[in-house]
Amino acid sequence: MKQGEEGRKAAVRILFEQESIRKHARYFFWKYQRHVSSSYTDWEDFYVEIVLRIFQEKEAGRGPRENCEGYYYKLTRNICEEMVRANKKSMEAQKQLMNLDALTGDPEVIEKVVHYIRQMNCKCSTLLYHYHIEVELVRDKKQLVEMLLQKCGKQYTLGSIPVHLSECLDKLCETIHNDPNNLF
Incomplete structure (x- = not known):
């Protein structure tokens, strides 16, 4: 078991030494800075995340065994695109949350929403x-x-909370819209 752990550490060290990964991380951090900087303080933090993701991909058996520079480039870009989508989803969730906050001042409305x-x-x-x-x-x-772990028995990540809130608000709006009792 110890030898396997040493091999994994050596593999991560080799990935950290890959100049192409460093170059792509720096390039994409600056290109997508307004989306990435909300999660990472500087490009080196982002670089660590990229190396760990590449390691996970390789450990799972995905990705090429040789000529990896294009793969590193695409994977880094895809991670940035994921962050852009998450950022947009989070902004939309915040907008919906503000709308719901404005509505929930009326006790009658609150009672219906709780239903x-x-x-x-x-x-x-x-x-x-x-x-x-x-x-x-x-x-x-x-x-x-x-609370979610305690009440629902499932572990969620901190970063996923805005996405889940947005998804739940969408479901709530759909439920209210499609309700045959028309409480609203």
């Missing part, structure tokens, strides 16, 4: 209730992750 939220799956009902309805609103992502 719909209780019908949703554990993840959505927990997130929406604690983020928007509860008297003491929970806006801390870490607390929300802990």
